[in-house]
Amino acid sequence: MNKFFSIKWEVSDTEAPILLRDLLKQKQISKAALTDIKFHGGALxxxxxxxxxxxxxxxxxxxxxxxxxxxxxxxxxxEDLSLDIVYEDEHFLVINKPPGMPTIPSLYQPKGSLAAAVLFYYKKNGIPATFHAVNRLDKDTSGIVLVAKHRFAHSLMSNQQKDKTIKREYVAFVHGNVCGDKGTINSPIGRNPESIIERMVREDGQPSITHYVKLNYNEKCDFSAVRLQLETGRTHQIRVHMASIGHPLLGDDLYGGSESLIKRQALHSEKTMFIHPFTEQVVQLSVPLPLDMKMLWK
Incomplete structure (x- = not known):
């Protein structure tokens, strides 16, 4: 039988006696996964x-x-595209995505996606997997993307996202001198009814919380560097929240930013921390600023 990925457990004295069904539930194997195993070539x-x-x-x-x-x-x-792989094991890939590369293909940009690059990497290295992004970044946002190599790993990391145990930090350059050393933006985000792309702060939106710390202020060019952490993961959350307090991201023309210093939103996913669901070890990773943001940092 052509098995793709497998995992073993030995039943402990604190678990026994127990039905296999109940043990698998404890190990976070869902009913959908069991159905998939039963009818699509898996086995217990x-x-x-x-x-x-x-x-x-x-x-x-x-x-x-x-x-x-x-x-x-x-x-x-x-597609045969270069990948900056930060971390890899049998369950995960962590990739430093460059700006300008969409995470997945779209109607407007069907070629050149991170997904296409990962699939080529899998094919080249004999990894029988499809693309499972744990997190996604906007096309023009750079930095860390966590990719699961199989459905079970993706499911476990999705649970961590729901439990908010995956931590991510971003660096952004925003217009103006941000007041104070730090702050929290707690404003619901929803769709702009006049756009199919744009989001906005609105009372009936989804709860959205962003924490930020000001790193420095460039007086000559009138922009602040900020580090941000998200409690929620709404579409365009950082871009919408910073614009809502009068500090849109540099280069973010969708939300009021100017492209005079940089031609894309100056946003970089710099750090991530998660508990590896198979080894139970804490994984901490960081990637440097891309060149266009690094030049502005000076």
Whole structure:
């Protein structure tokens, strides 16, 4: 049988006796994943013998979950594009995405996406996976994108996102001298009814919270460098929130920023921290500012 990814557990004395179904639930394997395993080429084994979820497990039993192979979408093409890989293991890729590269292809930019580059990398290295982005960045935002190599890893990281245990820090350059050393913007964000792209602060929007710290102020060019952390992950959240307090991002013409100093929104996903769901180790990563922002930093 062509198995894609598998994982094993030994049943502990604190877990036994327990139904296989209940153990898998404790291990965060969803009902949808079990259905996928059952009908699309996966399998469950206990002590080397294929089993069903109704199997009663005892201390010392070895459970082996084999996930079905992944099927890549026909609409997603692989492209030979360079990748700046910051971290890789059998479960995850962490990539430093350059500005100008969309995370996934779109009607307006079907070529040159991060997804296409990752699929080519998988093909070249014999990794039987499709593209699972844990987080996405706007086309013109640079920095860290976390990619799961299989559905189970993606599911576990999605749970971490819901629990807010994945931490991300951004650096942005914004117009004007930001008042005070730090602040929090707690303003709901929703769609602008006059645009299919633009978001705005509105009372009936989704709860959105952004924390920021001012790093410095460039008096000559009249902009501030700020470091930001998000409690929520709304579309364009940093861009909308900073514009809402009178400090749109440099280069962000959609939300009132000028392109005189930089031709894209000056936003970079600099750091990430997460608990690796398989090793339980804390992973902390950072990437430097891209050249266009680094030149402004001087």
């Amino acid at each position: 084994f206990v002590n080397g013998e294929e089993s069903t979820v109704r199997k009663m497990l005892q201390k010392g039993d070895v459970v082996h979950v084999c996930f079905p192979p992944e099927v890549r979408s026909d609409s997603m093409e692989a």
